[in-house]
Amino acid sequence: MRLSGKTALITGGTSGIGLATAKLFIKEGARVVVTGRDKSRFAYVQAELGEGALILAADVRSSEAMQEVTAQVQQVFGGLDILFANAGYVIPTPLQSIDGSQYDDIMDVSVKGVVFTMQAALPIFREGASVILTTSFIDQTGKHGLSLVAAAKAAARSLARSWSYELLDRKIRVNAVAPGGIETPLLGKLGLSEAEVETFKTQFTSTVPLGRMGQAEEIAAAVLYLASDESRYVVGTELVVDGGCSQL
Ligand SMILES: NC(=O)c1ccc[n+]([C@@H]2O[C@H](COP(=O)([O-])OP(=O)(O)OC[C@H]3O[C@@H](n4cnc5c(N)ncnc54)[C@H](OP(=O)(O)O)[C@@H]3O)[C@@H](O)[C@H]2O)c1
Known part of the structure; x- marks a missing residue:
């Protein structure tokens, strides 16, 4: 029970890495809130996580939506100990074909979304909270x-550094987890x-020194370490x- 008594919010917690992490957090004693946009998945996710988990629809690109999420977390659980800002997606963007909407889509989810998520959570963090941002290798x-x-995730990686400075006085730690190629619905x-x-998958696997793609549970294990007091x-x-x- 490495997260006993802690409350965790996981954006993009309805699939892949976020869902695997939610399951592990619950096993370790946390109260968990997950967000996603596709409500058709919510019944499945509720069944996977059990009745104790709170599942909320929210787009991380909307500051108002994220404020509503954290208001609910505050109302139901009274504060937040762990934030896993994980929502994200990938589309191929060869340089010659990048257009404005692709640019906005990727930057808005992976940079603006992380900023809005963090801003919304700021007032409800308890002292000593742990924040983990999902970046990428x-x-x-x-x-x-x-x-x-790659550029959007590099920005998120940088945010983990600056925010760590800004939050030192509240003893809030901000770190990032950088997954490699992981078998999730993202593909x-x-x-x-x-x-x-x-x-x-075959071509990618041939470039991996360990000779295989990773599993969502292997990222969840790393996130658990960063979320727990073991990484204090x-x-x-x-x-x-x-x-x-x-x-x-
Ligand atoms: N899989 C990999 O190989 C890999 C490698 C490096 C980094 N990552 C990163 O790991 C994170 C999780 O990816 P995954 O592989 O677990 O993908 P996934 O299975 O597709 O899960 C993505 C999650 O993010 C949510 N999401 C996407 N856009 C959102 C938005 N605008 N607002 C709120 N939620 C949103 C999705 O829910 P809805 O669809 O309902 O919105 C879903 O819950 C992402 O940040 C991704 O960039 C993945």
Whole structure:
């Protein structure tokens, strides 16, 4: 029970990495609130997380929506100990074809969304709270065709540093977790056919030093460490969980 008595908010907690983390947090004793946009998934997510979990519809790109989320967290749980700002998605953006709407889509979710989420949570953090931002291994390496996502995640990684400074007096730690290629529903949202997804996975796997893609539970385990008091001397860092892609 490493999170006993703690309250956690997970954006993008209705799928993939966020959902796996919500399950692990609950197992470790936390009260969990998850957000997403697609309400058709909520019954499934409630069944997965149990009746104790609160599931809220909110787009992280809306400051008002995120304020409403944290107002509900405050009302139901009285404060917040853990924020996992994880909502995000990926679309290929080769340089020559980037248009305004792609630019806004990616930057709005991964940068503005993180800023609005953090701003909304600020008044309800308890002293000693832990914040984890989901970045990506490609913020260190870059990636062909994914420049905007890499840049947006690099911005989020930077925010973890500056916000850590700003929140030192409240003993709030801000860190990032940088997943490598992880098998989640995200892969099915890239606009590729099933065959193309399989080809992508095979090609990608051949570039991973550990020889396989990661599982959402392997990211959740890293997030649990950063969320718990075991990481109490860790602040402003990025924990890379990528099978060695960016390091070897
Ligand atoms: N999978 C990977 O290989 C990988 C690698 C590096 C980094 N990441 C990062 O890990 C995070 C989680 O990704 P995942 O692989 O778990 O993807 P996923 O299974 O597609 O889950 C993404 C979650 O984010 C939510 N979301 C997306 N846009 C949102 C918005 N505007 N407002 C609120 N919620 C939103 C989704 O809910 P709705 O669809 O209902 O909005 C969903 O709950 C993302 O930040 C992603 O960039 C993933």
